[in-house]
Amino acid sequence: MRIFACPHCGHIVYFDSPSCLECGADLAYARHLREMVMLDDDGGYRDDEGLWRRCRNERWGCNWLAVDALERAECYSCRLTRHQPGEDDTERFGWLVDTTHAKRWLLFQLDELGLPITSHREQPEGGLAFDLDASTDDRQVMIGHLNGVITIDLSESEDSHREALRVSLGEAYRTMLGHFRHEIGHYYWQVLVAASDTELEAFRREFGDERVDYAQALDTHYGTGGTEDWGAQFISRYATTHPWEDFAETFAHYLHITDTLQSAAAFGLSMSGPGTRFPEASDLVSHPSLAPADATMRGILADWQPLALALNQVNRSLGKRDLYPFVIPERVVGKLGFVHRLVGSAAHADARSANSAGASGQ
Ligand SMILES: [Zn+2]
Ligand SMILES: [Zn+2]
Ligand SMILES: [Zn+2]
Incomplete structure (x- = not known):
């Protein structure tokens, strides 16, 4: 930001x-x-x-x-919101404050990255829409994405409820912004990957074949908790459930990383490292840029890894858990590289079509 x-x-x-x-x-x-x-x-x-x-x-x-x-x-x-509670529903309406704040934060970043957004108003089938609904005692709203429509459970804007879910699901991180970033990953999979045979092939090489049964994959995940050695290949345990989820989790992390680097750069935050007496000193230097996505994925991570390490330590100094409680293994660097290339080429294509529309006076 x-x-x-x-x-x-x-x-x-x-x-x-x-x-x-x-x-x-x-x-x-x-x-x-x-x-x-x-x-x-x-x-x-x-x-x-x-x-x-x-x-x-x-x-x-x-x-x-x-x-x-x-x-x-x-x-x-x-x-972009298609459904939300009525204004007379005061409790749920209050949850919209945090939820829509996260949504605007997401949209700002998509614009910064130059990612195309087609609204459900322009394209009723497959266009982007948000349904903001809240679970009740007898009806559970499933957070998810289907054909452009992202459903968010407003009740998760209640900190105590979301944190209880995080603990019960054994997750390291759970936020409203994280939900939006994950679900928009599914949207961009549909728009940028599924729509192109070449991208689909490249996706399968990186993330695996998405044609495996999705419902069964999720059942296996929630039934057994996934495989134990997931850390060498995936960014999170949830990413192991299915190639779609792996992509959405990776996409969310790409947004976490580039946004946090931009926030750091906005304040001139930069790291000179812990001093030359440490052999790893030269790896712990970070000079974030206001446009982090302009670098290569390796370049982005070279700024990100030391910054995340330092920010985790800062959090510990305040008695908090790690700000970024994840390790990025080499295998995930490749997946992030796929997302980075995809985002970059979508942004360029969008800029080209905007320029040609401008040139022809449309
Ligand atoms: Zn508004
Ligand atoms: Zn998902
Ligand atoms: Zn002023």
């Missing part, structure tokens, strides 16, 4: 800021500019694209701009 400058006074503002803490200016995030803009006294922002206003969902934390002419003036992120 980048940090932003208040357009009025220049002080730092954060991605989720609705106003500047220094000068009080009313701010909103303009996705089409990937910048924070200042609203005028009437709550509007005008540029070449027209008149914009705050998204109507500002009272549960949305600080994005919406096109003024749109019905009910919802922003791009909120318009």
